[in-house]
Amino acid sequence: MEVREPLEYSPAPARTAVIRFLDVHKSYRVDGKDIPALQPFSLDILDGEVFGIIGHSGAGKSTLIRLINLLERPSGGRILIGDTEMTALDEPALRAQRRRIGMIFQHFNLLASQTVADNVAFPLRLAGERGQAAIRARVGELLERVGLIEHAGKYPAQLSGGQKQRVGIARALANRPEILLCDEATSALDPQTTASVLDLLAAINRELKLTIVLITHEMDVVRRICDRVAVLDAGRIVESGTVADVFLHPRHATTRRFVNEALPEEAASTRAPIVAGRVLRLTFRGATTLSPVLSRVMRESGVDFNLLAGRIDRIKELPYGQLTLTLEGANTDAALAALREAGIEIEELSR
């Protein structure tokens, strides 16, 4: 597992860990044999961040997220939420802790026999809230927040997928949790609905200062709302760090595959038979993306460039650009030095 040093654009440092995995591992007993699902790992998830866990199906991500609220018990190691050691709790204490952790699901898992309002009220009633007025007020507040107030009396079967997930979110927030777990929350939704649900999650994270842990197999979900990410491959965390680091400079083969899925044109260009000259990948982050550094350096050094592929986009709020290009001319080394000077990251793809 590679852990990178945080860079200047990473989320504010010195935040405390709300979820700590300490030497946790998990295996399942199948026909008398132990089948490992998660290799021993340690991981801190920080207060207020959106932490993504990306992996293919079967990589162990859904086991990992269920370890947090102990829907799955670890085979070894300790799991801490704040100061509470989850793995040491008895049943009633564990149930009380679970109320501090909201969870939403790929298939929503709403009660089909209950209205939208009753679904949202359900965790309040489970927690022992008896006052009908208090329940109604809180449900109204939550449905207002997710934009479903006019659907309060409908049944889940009458809602679209995106609306169902919004009910799921309202339900998960009912007991004012500190942590929200998202189990492939957008995998059953179309791209447009996915975007609006992710926007809602990002807004909730900002406004309520809620820590979000999400698992997904889509790099795009990570790019849109996560601050940090861990890449899971066959039960092992193979890479983790800020999304910008992992996304812009993937190291592990699995990570590269995920990034290439998100940036198909880039992947194609690096595979293509390459033209003459040095092939470089330039990465701009934050302010440098928005300033004319490249053209200034090229003009001053007299070097020519030929653009092969490129993309300018955002990772969460961070603007970035990644250009694959070839350089020709006498002063290429000086040009590269000047680019580095300006804060541009350069990788040599071939010579």
Add this chain to the structure above:
Amino acid sequence: MNPLHSLFPNIDDWGELGRACVDTLLMLGGALALTVAIGLPLGVLLYLTGRGQLRTMPKLYGVASLVVNVLRSVPFIILMIVLMPVTYVLVGTKLGVRGAIPPLVIGAAPFFARLVETALREVQQGVIEAAQAMGASTWQIVRHVLLPEARAGLAAGITVTAIALVGYTAMGGAIGSGGLGDLAYRYGYLSYKSDYMVVTVVLLVVLVQLLQMIGDRIVARYKRH
């Protein structure tokens, strides 16, 4: 002159037929209520202790399952005779509506329990998981998730059980439990008054039809959501 008399000349006491109807309905109602009261918890127990469920207990499941299977494999008419001493201890008589109810319940409850178990298994595992994630106890999951979510299946199970009970009550007539089965057996079979047979069969068919219709309505209403 009663116009029915020309149609069914051998039936000279329509009042007796009416009382038999009431007896059948009483046996059915009483037995169904007790069957649900016993079979529902038994079905929940079978579901919860089954493999891979919330409270997996293979030994308890094995015992409960065996008892249910044994009771279900004894034909009802034999069960009724075998249970006579038990019935006498329970209700103080082996005859009439009261004497019929214990064997009816013991015969139908295991059957209904299996239907409950099956209906509960239809509830999506994800919904149960969501409730667990919200901190629900097993009892809260049963009360607020499993039973409400399975209500269409449970209503269908109650309908099937009620109709099976109609059959059982008629069989009970052969050994003195009264009701329509008793009339059909005594007059229709033993005394060769086939018009009794016709009338009781028609009444039983109507009863079963009614039960099925009511059941289907309830199931359809629950399924809408």
